[in-house]
Amino acid sequence: METKQGHVHVDNVEIRFQGRDGPVTALAPTTLELAPQTFTALIGPSGCGKSTLMNAIGGFVTPSSGRITLDGAVIDKPSEQVGVIFQQYALFPWFSALDNVRFGLKRFGLSKREEVDRARAALDEVGLSAHADKFPQALSGGMKQRVAIARTFAFGPKVLLMDEPFGALDAQTRLVMHDLLMRVWQKHKATVLFVTHDVDEALLLADDVHVMSSAPGRLIRHYALAQPRPRALNRAGSDLLDIREDILGLLRPADATAL
Amino acid sequence: MAVTEPSTQRSVVARSFQAGLNAGGSAARSLLSFAFILALWAGVGAAQMVPEAIFPAPWSVLSAGIELAQNGTLAKDLSVSLSRAAIGFAIGASLGIVVGLLTGRIAVVRMLIGPFLNLLRPIPAIALVPVAIVWFGIGEGSKYFVISYTVFLAVWFNTHAGMEYVPDIYLRAARSLGVSRLREFMSVIVPAAAPYIFAGLRLGVALAFLSLVAAELSGASSGIGYRLQEARQYIRTDRMFALLIILGLLGAGVDLIVHRIGQKLVHWQQG
Ligand SMILES: Nc1ncnc2c1ncn2[C@@H]1O[C@H](COP(=O)(O)OP(=O)(O)OP(=O)(O)O)[C@@H](O)[C@H]1O
Ligand SMILES: [Mg+2]
Numbered sequence: 001m002e003t004k005q006g007h008v009h010v011d012n013v014e015i016r017f018q019g020r021d022g023p024v025t026a027l028a029p030t031t032l033e034l035a036p037q038t039f040t041a042l043i044g045p046s047g048c049g050k051s052t053l054m055n056a057i058g059g060f061v062t063p064s065s066g067r068i069t070l071d072g073a074v075i076d077k078p079s080e081q082v083g084v085i086f087q088q089y090a091l092f093p094w095f096s097a098l099d100n101v102r103f104g105l106k107r108f109g110l111s112k113r114e115e116v117d118r119a120r121a122a123l124d125e126v127g128l129s130a131h132a133d134k135f136p137q138a139l140s141g142g143m144k145q146r147v148a149i150a151r152t153f154a155f156g157p158k159v160l161l162m163d164e165p166f167g168a169l170d171a172q173t174r175l176v177m178h179d180l181l182m183r184v185w186q187k188h189k190a191t192v193l194f195v196t197h198d199v200d201e202a203l204l205l206a207d208d209v210h211v212m213s214s215a216p217g218r219l220i221r222h223y224a225l226a227q228p229r230p231r232a233l234n235r236a237g238s239d240l241l242d243i244r245e246d247i248l249g250l251l252r253p254a255d256a257t258a259l
Numbered sequence: 260m261a262v263t264e265p266s267t268q269r270s271v272v273a274r275s276f277q278a279g280l281n282a283g284g285s286a287a288r289s290l291l292s293f294a295f296i297l298a299l300w301a302g303v304g305a306a307q308m309v310p311e312a313i314f315p316a317p318w319s320v321l322s323a324g325i326e327l328a329q330n331g332t333l334a335k336d337l338s339v340s341l342s343r344a345a346i347g348f349a350i351g352a353s354l355g356i357v358v359g360l361l362t363g364r365i366a367v368v369r370m371l372i373g374p375f376l377n378l379l380r381p382i383p384a385i386a387l388v389p390v391a392i393v394w395f396g397i398g399e400g401s402k403y404f405v406i407s408y409t410v411f412l413a414v415w416f417n418t419h420a421g422m423e424y425v426p427d428i429y430l431r432a433a434r435s436l437g438v439s440r441l442r443e444f445m446s447v448i449v450p451a452a453a454p455y456i457f458a459g460l461r462l463g464v465a466l467a468f469l470s471l472v473a474a475e476l477s478g479a480s481s482g483i484g485y486r487l488q489e490a491r492q493y494i495r496t497d498r499m500f501a502l503l504i505i506l507g508l509l510g511a512g513v514d515l516i517v518h519r520i521g522q523k524l525v526h527w528q529q530g
Contacts, residue, residue, distance in 0.1 A: 060431060080437020090432040093527035094450040103446065104436040135527055155436055 005071045006081075006158035006191035008034035008057060013066035015052050025216035026052040029066065032210065032219060034159070039185065039192045041202035044212025045251060050195045053217075054161045057193065058082050070159060080107060083157030083190070087164045089144040091136040097123060097147045098132040104155035122154035123147070125184055142173040146180065153188045160190040164197065178204055182229060199247050203240050204231050211250050221250060315497040324501035332486065333505075340471055340482040341509075343399070347406025347474070348467040352460055354407070355414025359456070362415070363422020364448065376415060384409045384470035397478030405474035410463040417462065421455025422448065454528045457521035464517050468510040 015027040027049035034040050042050050055061040057068055059078040068075045070082065084090075091100050101119035110118065123132050126146040136144055145165060152160060166174045182205065185192060196202050202209045203225065211221040223243055233240055297317060303309065304316025311319060327333040362369040362376075384405050391401035425448050433443045475484025483502055490498040522528075 058431075058435060078431065078434035080435070082435060084431065084435040086428060086432070088428060090428045092429065092432075092447065092450070094453070094525075095446075103433075103438065106442060107437045107439075137527060151436070157435070 006034075006036045007071050008032075008159055008191060008193075009069045010034075010053070010057065011067050011069070013053075013056060013063040013068060015049070015056060015061060016064045027056075028216040028218045030217075030219055031066075034191045034193060037189045037191055038207045039194065039205060040208040040210065041194045041196060041206035042210050042212065043196055043199060043202050043247065043251070044217055045214040045253075046197075047215045048212045048217030049215065050212060050217070051163055054084075054163050054193065054195060057159070058084050058161050080155070081157055082159045082161060083152040083155065085145070085148050085152055085160065085162040085165045087167045089136070089141075089148050091144055091147055091151075093136050096133050096135055097128060097139065100136070100147055101151045101154055104151045107155075118154060119150075122150040125153075125187075126150045126180060140173075141169050142177060145169070145177065149181065149184060153184050153190075156188065157190060160185075160192045162192065162194045164195050166201070167197065174198075174201070179230070181205070199244055199251070200233055202247075203233060203244055209243075209247070211247055214253075221247070223247075312494055312496055315500055319497040320500040320504070323495065323497035324505070327486075327498065327501060332481075336481055336483050336486050337505075337509075340475070340484065343402045343474065343482065344406060344467045344471045347403045347470075348410050348463060350403060351407035351410025351467075352414045352463050355411045355459065355463070356418050356456060358411075359415045359418025359459075360422060360449075363419045363452070364444075369419075373419070376412065380412050380416065383473075384466075385473035385476070388473060388476055391474075392478065402471075402474040402479070406467050406470045409466045409470040413462045413466050414456070414459040417455045417459025418452065421452030421459075424455075425451040453525045457517075457525055461514065461517050461521060464513055465510060468506065468513070472506070 010030060010032040012029050012031050013027065014025065014029045016023045016025050018024075030053065032053075042053070044050055052061060056063050057075065059075050059082065062076065075082070091097075092103065095103060098116070098119050101122050102115050105115050105118055108115075120129060120132060123129050126149055128143060128146055128150065131139060131143060136147070139147065148165075166177050169177065178201065194202070194205060207225060209223045209225065210219045211223075212218065213220045223246075225240070225243075227238075227240060231240065232238075233244065301317050303314070304318070315323070324333075327336075358372070358376075362373050387405050387408060388401070391404045395401040395404055429447050429451055430443070433447045438446070471482075472484035472487065475482045476488070479485040483506055487499055487502050490496075490502065
């Protein structure tokens with residue numbers, strides 16, 4: 001059994017794209033460390049390069065300069081070590097929920113029986129055993145994302161990238177998903193990088209919160225949160241509330257503060 | 260929650276009722292249209308406004324059809340024509356899918372033959388008949404060639420388009436799940452392109468029927484297309500009408516079957 005690590009170093013990475021009028025800097029030089037099995041939230045204005053940074057860690061985009069390593073090895077292409085959960089779920093509509101999870105288990109070369117058992121167990125963990133044979137079109141947004149979470153954790157990546165995974169869900173469903181994600185993550189452990197626009201979400205979930213500046217994005221502030229989980233933001237006097245004010249201040253556009 | 264639920268339920272019921280109405284409605288509307296045209300046709304026939312030899316009345320067409328059925332030519336023509344269409348379709352469709360998979364995913368193949376195939380697309384089947392006769396003689400070969408050529412281009416084009424536009428997010432998901440290239444191809448790319456491939460196959464079926472008649476112009480001694488030619492020589496417009504109607508019904512029937520099979524196989528595409 002390999003030891004599960006998942007230590008990510010983003011080392012002075014800059015990413016430029018070829019735009020219509022010359023190169024565009026999508027991500028200003030950025031250095032970031034994701035310690036093994038921690039949960040890091042990334043928050044920042046739209047277009048600042050959050051998805052770009054994720055895509056680079058996922059191996060989908062090559063940095064223009066600098067390098068990204070996972071447990072010492074350079075990441076230069078997508079691999080099974082880095083799992084991704086997309087806002088649009090990315091379930092395969094031609095597979096049932098169960099077969100979507102099984103698809104992620106293929107590389108283990110299990111017997112069919114074992115593969116199905118594991119996939120069922122994974123769906124069970126996210127409370128979907130009753131819906132295993134449904135196709136994604138027949139599931140709600142929250143259920144689809146639960147299938148995607150089951151698919152990814154069952155498959156066991158060292159690093160998990162989540163780009164606004166709950167952005168399309170209503171507030172109630174989000175709260176349910178937070179609990180579920182925390183539960184599943186604490187069981188399986190993986191180094192998580194979680195992009196969100198929702199400050200509260202970041203504060204409820206993460207060990208580390210990084211705030212980015214507007215485009216071209218840089219990391220401008222880091223908060224290490226040691227508060228025990230499950231957390232709540234409504235207790236008066238909680239230091240999380242101060243951090244929240246702080247972050248909201250950072251995210252407020254400069255001209256809006258004058259109003 | 261408790262407030263919205265009943266109204267949601269009602270709207271679902273209303274919608275499925277509406278859908279039922281629509282499905283029933285469209286069949287009823289088709290029947291109405293057929294009945295209207297038939298009545299008009301019968302009216303023209305009964306008034307004897309046009310000579311029978313030019314524009315036969317429905318009852319003449321019906322009796323010509325019965326005659327063809329009774330003397331055994333219809334069964335023979337149908338089986339000959341259908342097997343030509345089926346064999347031509349099978350050859351053209353399988354080649355179309357294979358080549359479409361290649362040009363859709365492999366840049367070199369796409370560059371080398373894509374533009375050429377696109378150039379062929381506007382050439383109608385009937386224009387190929389002389390070439391087909393020189394290459395394959397007047398036997399079955401030239402018929403298969405003409406039909407499979409037409410079917411091939413339609414199926415190729417659609418397969419190719421489907422392969423090209425596989426949503427990136429599916430490929431990303433597959434890569435981050437660490438599956439092999441072969442599995443990615445079989446379980447992700449092909450299913451993602453399947454709706455396009457089926458659209459191509461359905462078009463191919465229609466084209467097989469269209470080009471069948473052209474193909475049977477290349478010297479045949481049986482088949483629906485041949486029988487049409489023969490009817491022309493004897494100026495049997497009643498037979499021609501009967502044959503055209505049979506061809507139309509056959510084409511529509513097969514199209515419906517292919518459509519239904521497609522809906523079953525690419526079930527995720529609806530809605
Ligand atoms: N493939 C690409 N080609 C050209 N420009 C790109 C590409 N991908 C991203 N960009 C640009 O890079 C910048 C950062 O984009 P990115 O998607 O990373 O932002 P983001 O922080 O994820 O925004 P959002 O919160 O809206 O998702 C944007 O200006 C975007 O237009
Ligand atoms: Mg983004």
